[in-house]
Structures are given as C-alpha cells and as structure tokens.
Amino acid sequence: MSVTHIKFVPKQEVLQITMRLFIDDLQFELNTLNKTTIELATDREPKKIDSIYMNYLSNNFSVEVNKLPKNLTFIGKEYDSDMAVFYLEIPKIKEIKNIRIENNILNKSFTDQKNIVKFNINQKQKSFILIKDKLIALINY
C-alpha cells in the first residue's frame, strides 16, 4: 500500500506531493527492478539512496497538469518507523484546470498493490484508490 497527498499551494505556485510507503515493499521492488540487493533504512543503506528513489519515482509516478507532463522535483525523504516518506514538488504551477496521475508505484512486485492518492486542489478534496488494472486518476476542475 502507498498513500500520496497532492496539494496545490497557489501562493507559492507549487504542487506539493507527499508519498508514504512501506520500506520493505520499496526495497523488494527496487531490488527486483534494479537487480540489486540494497537495504533501505538500515546502516547498510547506500549513501546515495536519493538518486535511486528519484529515478524510481520519475519512472513510476507521472503527473500531467493542464495536459502537460511535469517533472518531479525531489525535495527529500525521511523514514518514519517502517514507512518511507517522500517529499516532491512541481514548481511554477499558476493554476490547475485538470490533473492526471499515473501511479505504478510498487505494482511490479505486488500484484495486489493499492495506491491511495488524495488530492487537495482548488479547495476541493478527492481520493482515488489505484490498482494494477486502474493506474490513472484524472480530475477536471
């Protein structure tokens, strides 16, 4: 399971994304995809883990705003107990007429993966549960 919060902050013209997922699941997925045996959130974690995460997230979590694909900016990550928390941003967003998310997080390794995406945009809140057969969330404002 993963939980992603997406919030639009018009004052800063930025889309703020917070994603939480289980470290063990993420480690399994990364090692399966990259054919590695790294450990996450232990003393054996590779020192440059952020670049691995960024690579993984950009390939598996895509965002289109107003029908234009947007690049994610990696702000940082932290570990909270057995969860990894990612802080991502999409800058220079003046307004949002529509938003489209394609979420492939963890579903290479886990056939029953559920990805929850919660939007808080233009004072409206909406949630989606995305699974392998339904990868896309789309909202028009």
Place this chain on the structure above:
Amino acid sequence: MKKLYSIITLFIFLLNIAAIAQEIEIKEGHTNQNKFRQLKDKFTTPNSQHTASGAPGVNYTQQQVDYKIDVILDDANQKLMGDESIVYHNNSSDILEYLWVQLDQNKRARNSKSPDIEGGGPEVLYSPEKFYADFIDKPFDGGFNIIHVKDSRGKDLSYKINRTMMRIDLPKPLASGKKFKFQIKWWYNINNHVPQRDRSGYEHFEADGNNLYVIAQFYPRLAVYNNVEGWQNMQFWGRSEFALEFGDFKVNITTPKDHILNATGVLTNAKKVLTKTQLKRLEEAKTSFDKPVIIVTQEEAVEAEKKNSTETKTWSFDARNVRDFAFASSRKFIWDGMAVDINGKTVMAYSLYPKEGNPLWEEYSTIVVAHTLKEYSSYTFDYPYHKAISVHSKNQGMEYPQICWNYGRPRPDGTYDDRTRDAMIGVITHEIGHNFFPMIVNSDERQWTWMDEGLNSFIETLTEIAFDENFDTGNLPKDIIPYMDGDQSNISPIMTQGGSVHQFGPNSYTKPAAGLYMLRETIMGHELFDYAFKTYAQRWMFKHPTPEDFFRTMEDASAVDLDWFWRGWFYTTDFCDIGIKSVNQYRVTSKPTSKIIELAKKYGIPVEQIRPGVYLTTDPITEGEPKTALDIKILKDYIDNHYEDKSNIEIPEYFYEITFEKPGGLVMPIIVEYTYADGSKKTKKYPAQIWRKNDKEVNKVVASKKEIIGIVIDPNFETADVNTENNSWPREEKSDFDKKKEEFSNK
C-alpha cells in the same frame, strides 16, 4: 524596613509553595525517580577486577589461548579441513572442570535451530529461486564434522556438543595458572555466502569458474571465560557476534598453487609463495607512503583465473596477541599495498580484490585503509599490529583481526556511481575500524552489540568526515530521529542483548554513535570527551571491558556526571522533545507593581511603606515611570557607589521570561538561539541539569540590551529533538511540507 522586606520575601516563598500544592496534590510518597539520580540501580557493584573508576583492577584476569592450525582448502569440492592444536592458559584464579569451544559453523548445520526461531507469514510474492530455496531445496550440509578431540598425548577426550558450543571434559580439573594442551581435527563444507549473506564462505564467478573465498569462524574457537560472566557460552544464533580470548596463532594454509592468499598475522614464507617480481613489489610497497603499489597485478590475476592448478602450496602465518584468525584466498586476487606512518611506526595497508572490483578498488580501497588507521589511532591508541587488509567480497561488510571483507562492486563495464563509491568508502572505514573495537578493545559482542558497533560507528563517523567533510555518515543525531520517534513497540533500549533488539541497525549502530557524537559536540566538548574516550580505549586495549567500564571511565576521566545521559540514551527508549511554551516580555520600573501591592495589602502594610525597589512588570505603563533601568535612582546610586569604571557595564533594556517545556522523556541541554532586532544572533546553552527539579517545564528570565525578535531551540539539530514544531518563537505559520522542505535544504 528591612524586616518587612524579609517578611515579603518569605511570604512570596510560601505563596509559591501554596500555588504548587494546589496544582499537584501529593497523596502518596514516592521513590527517587529523578533523572539525575546515580545509576547504582543499573550498574554492577565495582570490585578489584572491574573498578569503580572503570579501569581493570588489580585482580583482573583473562585467559590466553594459543593455536597451531594446519588448514587445507579444497577448492574443487569447497571443503575446508583443519588439524588444530590448542594451548589453553588458565590465568583466572578459578579451577576449571571443563572448557567450552565455539563451533560457529554449526549455525549452518542441517539440524541448526537458527531458522526455527525466525517467525513471520508468507512472502507477498516469491521469485522462483526464493520459492525453491524456502520449500523445495534441501538444507545446506554445513556445520563442523569433528574427527577427533585428543589430549597432547593422543588420547581421546570426552566432549559434548550442544549446537554451536562444545564442552571439553578435562581429565582432571585445570588449576589456576596451569595450561592444558589438546587437539581437534575437523572439516566442513564451505557455504556460498552470497544467497544468505553469511559472514564467510565463497562467491562463485560463473564467467571464469573461479571461487573467491573469505574464510572466518572456520576453526573451533575457545569461548571466553571472564571475571563477570564465567563462560560466555550463549549460543550463536547468527546475529550477535563473538566473544574471544587473545592468543598467538601459527597457521599453515594449503591452497591450489595459483591462489593468492592473505590472512591475519605475518606471512613468514613470502619467498616460497610469491614470485621474485611480486616480492620486489612488496618491498617497494613497504616504503611507499603516498600511494599504493600493485604487488599482484590484474594481468597476473587474469592469467591465474584461466588455470586450474591441481598442485598446491602452503602459506604460513604467525600472529601474536590476536583474538581470532581469518583468511581470504582466490586465483582472482589482485593485491596492492602502501605504507602508513603511525607515529613513527610503519604499518601496511593492503587490499585484495578481483578484476570485478576495478577500477574502484585500486583507486580507493588501500587509501581508505591508510586514512582509517591514522584517524582511529588519533582517537584511541597507535594501531599496534603490522598491517590491515581490505578484501573485496560481494555484499560483505565483516571484520576480523587485521583483515576484513567489504562490498562495493562497479557495474560490469567498470563504471560506478557516487553511491557505490561512498558505500564502499563507508564500509571499508567501518570494517577496518573494527580492528580497534572489538579486535583490540575486546568487548563481548555476543552480549552487547553496541559496545563494538556503536563505538566503532562513532569513530567511523569522525573518520569519514575527516576524509570528506560532506560525507553523509548517517550517524549524526539528526539521523536517529525517525527511529527514536517511531512506534515504541518496535524499539529497544540500547542496553539489550544483541539478539533481542528491534531494528538492529538504528539500535546498535546509529543510536550509540549519534549519542557519542552528541556527548562530544554538545555535552562534553572535544577536549574532555577525547581524553576520556582515549582513556577508555587505552585502559581496555587487549582486555575485556563491560558497559560499566565504558560508562564509568567516561565520567572518571572527565569530571562530567553522565549518569543521566547513560540512563536516558542507553537504558530507555525515551526521546528528546524540548520546546518553547511561552515568552512574556517585561519592562523595568521603580513603581510598585500590582503584585507587590497585593502582597503588602495581605499583610496590612501600607503601600508607602514598601521599600524602594526595582521591578519587572507587565502592568500597564503609567506616567512618570522610568524609561530605562538607569533612570531608577536606587539602581543608579548602587552602580555609582560600587563601580567606578562603567565602561564594561551594559544596562539591559529588554526583559523576557521564557518558559521551556519538555514533552520528551529525555533530559538534554537546552540550546537556544536568540535573534535580535538588528539581525544578529547569539546562542546560549543551558546544561541538562536545568531539568533537575522539574522534568516538564522550566523558565528563565533573560535580560538584553537589544530587542529579541526570535528564539529557536536546537537550531543545528544537535539533540535529536523529534518534534521541531514547538522549537521556535514566534511560532512559525508554515505547513509541515514547507518546514520539511526548509529542513531538507538546510541539510
């Protein structure tokens, strides 16, 4: 008037007590739970073996065990055979009826109980390999096969194997000061260490058909018999490591003729096992202090890989005063080395690696070994051995005396990313560092993982920062916050036996390392900390220290009472959360305040009779009040009468009462950064003892010449404060995300 003043003072005192008594009704008595109480409830009573100062006492003893081992490495069948003779010196004052020998290989025996204690449900998804390994494959036929156990005259000795421990029944009790000689002959199947991440074994290289052996825990090893635990014969389940005695080793290892091998100890027959050219290069390396010299080249290694010699050769090693012996052997090894100057003594830094490790290994490994030996020596004692070897081995990070296995493999095309490089630099620093803890400062790893891993990770951190000031060590106080802020059911105190701790890495490596970093940087300061830490290392080098020996020495050598720190950081899972509850601004006045008037009234004292005084107040300002403190006549008179030179006197104009709160269980210094109206900043550190009488809340009156416009607690993240939302005044109006972003950019 003086009397009245005294009465009022007394009355204020009583009033305070009354106010407190109203809030907290104490109905029952209580025991002393003060966080600054001494650790007498936790510490063992000192004695003449482990003294109250933390040093070894006059009656301290430890055993010595000397080994002569002839080993044959059967590369074709991945078997190791050994014939071992042991001399056990009973230096204790006790009479021993039996000896305990550790059989670590039995952890991999078919009847091993190690897999039986691992719980957990099915995997979410099985790869075919994993499914086969878990449910179809037969267990590996590992474990020691003991051929015989004989005394020095060849007579069979009675013994009993209890899993990873073997009891040797002595024909007659071994008196104090006596020694006992015996022999064990054994063999075992060497495991492939890659799938299960074992600490030793071999890796097989499909492309050229060769094996790379990293061999350790390979011979029956005497268990420790010490002053505090008797026999340390707790079973080896697989995680908590070793407790070993010091002794001298003479080891002959027979390998295929085309192998390159290195091991603990001095290679005594280099001329027989190396070519003339290699010997010449080895001599060159011994005088090369600035860069490594290649002793066995990649071309020679690649050539050897192609052969599969059935002839053998024997490597002889002589190791003095080591607690263990290990070796690495392969046709694939490239070997380089350089000299390191440790306070005038030359020590050799070596690396062994296959071509798969290049170019990364020839660029970094030996350089990092040399750097590590120098840095660690500066914090502890001059490295006493003649060499330290870093061996390239897949997925490994494992330490033995003078030799260790380290990961860090470039991609097949030889390129590598910074992550791979830094991970390799980190693991080499860590494992080479283990030569100091626990190979020399020989703590009991089976019981206390943190005593070697934690202390080692701490010096590793300083060593990595010295190598590259931007190195992400992962061992700083800020790095342990997610762990300490986590679910309490998944956290253990550091003072927990290694096999039982939750989250092994953060518990046994990061938290003790971060705690020591905090002691050095924030609580004790470099000079006091470094002297005490060095004292501990030097007192206990080549001995068996206990946790108390460390805790006591750090205090004994520094005059810093740290019982509160040990109690909180090592014996509990409490976390640090200190915040600012409120800030009230006061002004100075000579006009009697409402508080004093009220007080006077209660005693029936007319306002006019209250003696002139100086007040800090929040009462509404009235006309005619002094503008500054110096406008108050009695204060000005006092200063004029007592201080002729007023050039150094600063009269404060702003007064604040700051209330600090402490939702966290740990006591810690309060580090406060004041920001003034002119943009300047000042940091003040209040010692942890500020919490000694109130564990929840304390307040301070702060006087300042300049207006304070901002207050931040722990601005540089020194105390592992898990919640920074209460750390600033005025409270920030930022979202969690914004704050995180700021936090990340500050990092």
